[in-house]
Amino acid sequence: MINRLAIIGVGLIGGSLALALKGKGAVNEVVGYSRSEDARQQALDLGIIDKAADSLAEAVSGADLVFVAVPMGAMNSVFEGIADYLSPEAIITDGGSAKAQVVAAAKQCLGEKFKQFVPGHPIAGTEKSGPSAAFPTLYEKHRIVLTPVSETDSAATAKVKAMWQLTGADVFEMNVEHHDTVLAATSHLPHVLAFNLVGMLAERNDCDEVLRYAAGGFRDFSRIASSDAVMWRDICLGNQDAILSLLEQYHQGIKQIEEAIRNQDGDYLIDVFSRAKKARDSRFADPNLIDNSEV
Amino acid sequence: MINRLAIIGVGLIGGSLALALKGKGAVNEVVGYSRSEDARQQALDLGIIDKAADSLAEAVSGADLVFVAVPMGAMNSVFEGIADYLSPEAIITDGGSAKAQVVAAAKQCLGEKFKQFVPGHPIAGTEKSGPSAAFPTLYEKHRIVLTPVSETDSAATAKVKAMWQLTGADVFEMNVEHHDTVLAATSHLPHVLAFNLVGMLAERNDCDEVLRYAAGGFRDFSRIASSDAVMWRDICLGNQDAILSLLEQYHQGIKQIEEAIRNQDGDYLIDVFSRAKKARDSRFADPNLIDNSEV
Numbered sequence: 001m002i003n004r005l006a007i008i009g010v011g012l013i014g015g016s017l018a019l020a021l022k023g024k025g026a027v028n029e030v031v032g033y034s035r036s037e038d039a040r041q042q043a044l045d046l047g048i049i050d051k052a053a054d055s056l057a058e059a060v061s062g063a064d065l066v067f068v069a070v071p072m073g074a075m076n077s078v079f080e081g082i083a084d085y086l087s088p089e090a091i092i093t094d095g096g097s098a099k100a101q102v103v104a105a106a107k108q109c110l111g112e113k114f115k116q117f118v119p120g121h122p123i124a125g126t127e128k129s130g131p132s133a134a135f136p137t138l139y140e141k142h143r144i145v146l147t148p149v150s151e152t153d154s155a156a157t158a159k160v161k162a163m164w165q166l167t168g169a170d171v172f173e174m175n176v177e178h179h180d181t182v183l184a185a186t187s188h189l190p191h192v193l194a195f196n197l198v199g200m201l202a203e204r205n206d207c208d209e210v211l212r213y214a215a216g217g218f219r220d221f222s223r224i225a226s227s228d229a230v231m232w233r234d235i236c237l238g239n240q241d242a243i244l245s246l247l248e249q250y251h252q253g254i255k256q257i258e259e260a261i262r263n264q265d266g267d268y269l270i271d272v273f274s275r276a277k278k279a280r281d282s283r284f285a286d287p288n289l290i291d292n293s294e295v
Numbered sequence: 296m297i298n299r300l301a302i303i304g305v306g307l308i309g310g311s312l313a314l315a316l317k318g319k320g321a322v323n324e325v326v327g328y329s330r331s332e333d334a335r336q337q338a339l340d341l342g343i344i345d346k347a348a349d350s351l352a353e354a355v356s357g358a359d360l361v362f363v364a365v366p367m368g369a370m371n372s373v374f375e376g377i378a379d380y381l382s383p384e385a386i387i388t389d390g391g392s393a394k395a396q397v398v399a400a401a402k403q404c405l406g407e408k409f410k411q412f413v414p415g416h417p418i419a420g421t422e423k424s425g426p427s428a429a430f431p432t433l434y435e436k437h438r439i440v441l442t443p444v445s446e447t448d449s450a451a452t453a454k455v456k457a458m459w460q461l462t463g464a465d466v467f468e469m470n471v472e473h474h475d476t477v478l479a480a481t482s483h484l485p486h487v488l489a490f491n492l493v494g495m496l497a498e499r500n501d502c503d504e505v506l507r508y509a510a511g512g513f514r515d516f517s518r519i520a521s522s523d524a525v526m527w528r529d530i531c532l533g534n535q536d537a538i539l540s541l542l543e544q545y546h547q548g549i550k551q552i553e554e555a556i557r558n559q560d561g562d563y564l565i566d567v568f569s570r571a572k573k574a575r576d577s578r579f580a581d582p583n584l585i586d587n588s589e590v
Contacts, residue, residue, distance in 0.1 A: 202574035229568035273524035279497035
């Protein structure tokens with residue numbers, strides 16, 4: 001049971017956790033803080049938080065659990081802003097999509113309270129953002145990865161794990177570097193690829209007409225290009241090494257496909273396309289999950 | 296009203312047209328041909344066709360409308376195989392995803408009947424294939440592009456247009472080159488990008504584990520990588536120039552994003568990501584259409 005939960009960032013990620021825990025009766029009071037007064041008011045109006053704090057200090061004072069759910073570029077200043085106001089027993093966790101940068105920022109800012117910081121990443125979300133995008137079932141059947149480091153107190157990790165399990169999520173532990181590579185491959189790189197394609201089409205004079213003929217395949221492929229630009233800027237900058245290394249590998253693959261198209265090497269294309277199809281089908285085998293191809 | 300409809304290729308595209316026209320009572324008899332005896336039998340069993348032909352010659356004999364719905368690499372041999380057996384008044388159309396190559400093949404093979412050939416492209420489909428993937432409402436509210444050339448008889452175009460309208464589709468005309476560029480941008484290029492990403496992940500030793508952490512964004516982005524490898528090989532080879540030119544442009548964009556990540560140039564990333572988001576949101580504004588982001 002959490003007595004006082006502080007949510008820093010009351011958008012999709014923070015708001016959905018608050019709603020889920022409230023729905024389970026697992027929290028007495030939720031205090032929320034956002035730099036945006038509008039977002040704070042909206043979160044209050046939507047019943048996501050019980051009290052809007054006017055400052056980071058006020059938000060975390062007396063909180064036994066603090067969830068930092070801001071774009072990664074703002075993590076450092078949030079840690080700086082809360083460090084002196086945390087209760088001695090407070091546990092801090094976050095929702096950042098790449099962990100090395102967040103862990104470094106927490107270590108630098110939180111001092112001896114760093115051992116009570118449990119780095120986390122809920123692998124859930126939609127392309128929407130803000131308090132109005134939050135909903136209590138966002139995390140149900142989704143994966144939450146915790147990446148405790150050597151300093152992390154195991155009791156703190158257990159408490160954060162139990163909190164996430166209440167939302168209906170499956171909680172896993174992973175080391176920081178492995179997490180950042182896996183997520184670069186399955187999330188960060190796809191986002192970059194989709195942003196780049198849609199950005200390129202947006203520059204065409206005939207963009208509107210071109211997109212008029214885009215069907216279900218394009219719609220699904222490009223959905224992630226509707227994601228929040230600030231959030232994804234921060235992820236790209238925060239997980240720089242893993243993303244750049246995968247982009248290089250990706251480019252090698254594209255070069256070989258280009259060569260095959262240029263040389264009319266159909267066998268090569270069949271080989272790549274078949275392997276991709278097989279891997280994709282084996283991960284998403286349930287037809288109910290993928291039969292969403294209508295425009 | 297079509298008296299005898301010949302479907303060459305009884306998979307998702309051909310089968311769905313047959314089912315739609317039968318559902319509207321718009322056809323007296325559907326004769327189907329496939330190189331695969333299994334597919335012919337399946338199409339019969341599923342009620343997609345009334346009669347399975349043993350040869351291309353038999354399939355088109357006496358047909359007043361012939362729909363060629365085979366992978367693009369097989370178009371040439373189908374045109375060769377049917378040319379001598381077409382009724383004088385028969386109208387021929389196709390479902391190929393790139394038009395220049397199909398038009399060239401038809402022109403070479405069909406002789407004086409080329410004027411009765413109406414190049415077409417139904418912009419619809421799923422990642423499934425084969426007769427069992429066909430369903431009668433596939434084309435409802437989808438776009439069908441016809442790309443008649445200077446030789447094409449306008450009465451033939453009108454008849455093909457009327458046929459597609461019966462399926463509930465919106466029918467548009469476009470010239471061949473423009474079609475091939477537009478589709479390279481919104482369909483062929485995204486398929487190559489998705490195949491390449493999933494193919495690259497499939498090569499990793501930890502592929503299964505990596506994909507276990509793939510969430511809704513990846514699922515949607517990669518859905519098209521479940522598409523039929525032969526079909527997409529043929530499209531890549533058949534629309535070579537447009538695809539290679541767009542790949543080059545795509546790569547320039549990626550290089551700039553890479554540079555921005557390397558130089559921690561957040562402003563550049565915000566600019567690209569925001570433009571992409573804006574273009575994507577304006578095309579798919581209905582939230583009901585895109586809110587499918589759960590795993």
